[in-house]
Amino acid sequence: MSRVIEVPEVLDHVGFEALVATLAELPDEQGLRLLFNAKHVRWVSPYGIIGLLAAAQVSRQRTGLSPRIEAPDSREVRSYLERMDFWPAAHRVFDIEAGVARSHGTSDALLEITSIRSHHDVHAVVERVRERSASILENQLHYPKPSVIQFSVMLSEVCQNIIEHADGEGWVCAQTYNYRRRLGRDVLMLAVMDVGVGFEGSLASEHARRFGESWSAATALEAALLFGESRFRDPGRGQGLQAIRKQVAKWDGMLAIRSGDAQIALVPDWDDYPSMQRSLPSFPGAQILIVMPARTEEGR
């Protein structure tokens, strides 16, 4: 048996939701061969691009077979995927013929798709980003000098979330865009994903009993993001997400965390994203999106 999964033309956080909804309708069937048809994709965001990897990983877990992928027709999208190092990462989750996995050319991304499997990967990411982020944060987004270090700290904490809770591989990438329609300014988008146990699973042993029947992915996300709870009793734990939340708010940014069937978001005035969504199609692990807008003249 085989099935075709149509990848949305615009593969951003909205497109990712469509992809998740399609996956949710598929039967859990061992041996089912899936083909991700990305031929018609004409725009990809960092969240969408690693969302595609996450979706492939979940398909593989559910069917026992690595799915195949039809590469986008669009030359720009293909070039972007190559520059973002999509294919080397895709090789580990998709069934791809050896020749398809191309190496990237010169990239203007802040951070190409990087797999996070151990704390050594976090060190590598922080080191790489620290060198590149200075010009992007200061010159393009007009952030003050200390923001380079603050961004490194945030990146480190958000990647550690994968190691601490995912119990498996995750991905991170970051890129600047001009968010014309929504904001009329440049933004930095940082996306981090894994398909591990998720917040509900991670926090359950320590907190589920206290919440009783109301325990869910949504309450787990609230407990972690708003109240700094973690799966440990240790009060020193859980401060990473708290620090990220405060820093994103200070930068007037947007933070959204999807896990299980819920998504919680810290929403700035310039966005109309819902602050909490429940009963979404379930997807394992955690998917984090951070959007940091360029500072305006008044904000500087």
Add this chain to the structure above:
Amino acid sequence: MSGESCPAIAVASLYQRNLVTRQTGRAVRDGIERLISDRGEAIAVVDFRDVAVIDFSCADEVVAKLVMGTEGDDSPEGPHFVLIRGVHEHHLDPVEGALRRRGLAVSAERIGGEPVLLGEVEPEAVMAWRMLSDCGRIRSDELARLMGVEPDSCDTLLCELLRRRLVRRSGDSFESLSFSASAAREVSVRGALVEEADSASDRDQAPHAGE
């Protein structure tokens, strides 16, 4: 003065530009603890001068848990103290955040040498600590006079600071950790703590601590 004591001074220089992740923090803390173990009364001077980035998780492992291990420590080998040196502005948020989450505090020096108390301490105790830092070494009754408080309440403040290992006692006086570390004739041990992040075989192992 009678009963003056001289603590062992262990200087731990962190030659790790990026102090990130809990694993790294644990390894660095283990290295520091090894430097002061079996040395009787000792001050671990942790030099942050070369640390470019420290995240909250690593600050919790390196600073907060190190301090936690010394507070109220009544081990027979003598009390252990922690003094953080070379604190830059960008270290403050993660280190203070980690300490406050646990209700802890640590004596520190900014990059220029200015003493600073990081973490959670009662305002009156902060005042006593600052005045003691200015003097370097002083008797409780003298500090009470300077602060304009009753000797008993000053003594209570100093004993609390001592319990929290933010000052040390030497004979009939109290000393700031900066004073004790600077006044020591020699450094007992030096450790260059570098985690070999590139080696696949050393994952989660402790860093080097060399004398």
